[in-house]
Amino acid sequence: MAAHDAWALICRLFANGKPVLRATLSPREATVLPVVGKAVKPAVVDQSFVLCPYCQQHRAQVWGDGRGGWMCRCPDCGPVAVEANDGAALALDEDWLRRKLRLALGIESRDGIDDLGDGVWRLGDARRSPVLLARDLTCMLQEPALLDRVRVAGGDIRVITPRPRMTRGSPFGTGVEWLVLEERFTFYGGGIALIGLPLPSVQPVATDPATPVNGLFSADFKWATLPAIQATPIGFTDGQAKVFEALWSFNGEATTAERIMQRAGLSSAKPSDLFKIKLKDKGKPESEAQHAAYRELVITQKRAGLYSMPCDLMRPDIEGDTSMT
Numbered sequence: 558m559a560a561h562d563a564w565a566l567i568c569r570l571f572a573n574g575k576p577v578l579r580a581t582l583s584p585r586e587a588t589v590l591p592v593v594g595k596a597v598k599p600a601v602v603d604q605s606f607v608l609c610p611y612c613q614q615h616r617a618q619v620w621g622d623g624r625g626g627w628m629c630r631c632p633d634c635g636p637v638a639v640e641a642n643d644g645a646a647l648a649l650d651e652d653w654l655r656r657k658l659r660l661a662l663g664i665e666s667r668d669g670i671d672d673l674g675d676g677v678w679r680l681g682d683a684r685r686s687p688v689l690l691a692r693d694l695t696c697m698l699q700e701p702a703l704l705d706r707v708r709v710a711g712g713d714i715r716v717i718t719p720r721p722r723m724t725r726g727s728p729f730g731t732g733v734e735w736l737v738l739e740e741r742f743t744f745y746g747g748g749i750a751l752i753g754l755p756l757p758s759v760q761p762v763a764t765d766p767a768t769p770v771n772g773l774f775s776a777d778f779k780w781a782t783l784p785a786i787q788a789t790p791i792g793f794t795d796g797q798a799k800v801f802e803a804l805w806s807f808n809g810e811a812t813t814a815e816r817i818m819q820r821a822g823l824s825s826a827k828p829s830d831l832f833k834i835k836l837k838d839k840g841k842p843e844s845e846a847q848h849a850a851y852r853e854l855v856i857t858q859k860r861a862g863l864y865s866m867p868c869d870l871m872r873p874d875i876e877g878d879t880s881m882t
């Protein structure tokens with residue numbers, strides 16, 4: 558569940574919009590810091606106040622203790638010694654978020670990101686539809702002129718925002734599709750992936766066999782959309798597709814190589830055999846991408862000889878109740 562927790566932290570930091578003290582992270586959030594990688598970076602905050610290291614309830618002013626160290630005066634705990642890193646803070650690399658959201662949505666890179674002010678950005682056009690990212694749904698609703706500014710004839714607008722505390726039904730009128738940041742996207746392989754069905758196209762397009770249907774995979778498992786590895790869908794051989802389909806059918810449960818290969822109808826001993834890069838294919842981008850996709854998607858418990866593919870990251874609506882009141 559590390560990727561899920563990582564995404565929750567990224568979304569929270571974005572909604573928050575300013576650095577948070579490291580000491581205020583929940584234990585779950587702190588454990589995913591190595592997972593989020595470049596998305597979250599150290600930040601500078603006013604070091605003259607810290608969160609009381611003892612109760613972690615009050616922000617208190619920092620004083621010199623007269624012996625070269627530091628202390629704060631907490632209204633509940635009184636004087637408490639302050640370590641240098643109690644003031645350490647973290648912030649989301651928002652450029653990273655915007656760039657990876659563009660990748661996840663297939664936004665062409667030739668049109669740049671526009672900062673529209675007030676925590677709203679125009680990420681670009683996804684299938685000829687303008688996409689806005691807003692820090693706060695309420696602010697967005699109070700500025701209907703913003704939508705008019707980006708509206709194009711015959712195209713819907715997509716608005717991505719963090720999940721608000723309260724909302725009733727669909728907050729926007731017709732012509733605006735609302736994508737909840739926490740629910741429609743996830744952290745995947747160092748990037749961001751769109752969950753579930755791809756965005757409906759404004760213009761009818763021919764059906765693309767690579768379209769993700771089974772999570773990140775196409776209907777026949779011969780393609781996977783993994784923007785963190787390759788901008789275009791990764792194509793697989795028949796054997797590789799059979800391995801993924803078999804792993805998928807076990808619903809994330811760890812299974813022996815024998816059962817997987819049996820279900821895939823293949824004679825190789827274990828799933829990874831199909832993804833080894835042969836000497837003659839070394840350096841070929843398609844082989845490298847297939848290998849990287851396998852390493853990204855399949856969890857191997859070497860000692861127990863078990864393999865699994867965590868489907869929860871690839872399917873919408875598995876996180877339980879996502880309805881809002």
Ligand SMILES: [Zn+2]
Nearest residue numbers: 609612631634
């Ligand atoms: Zn305290």
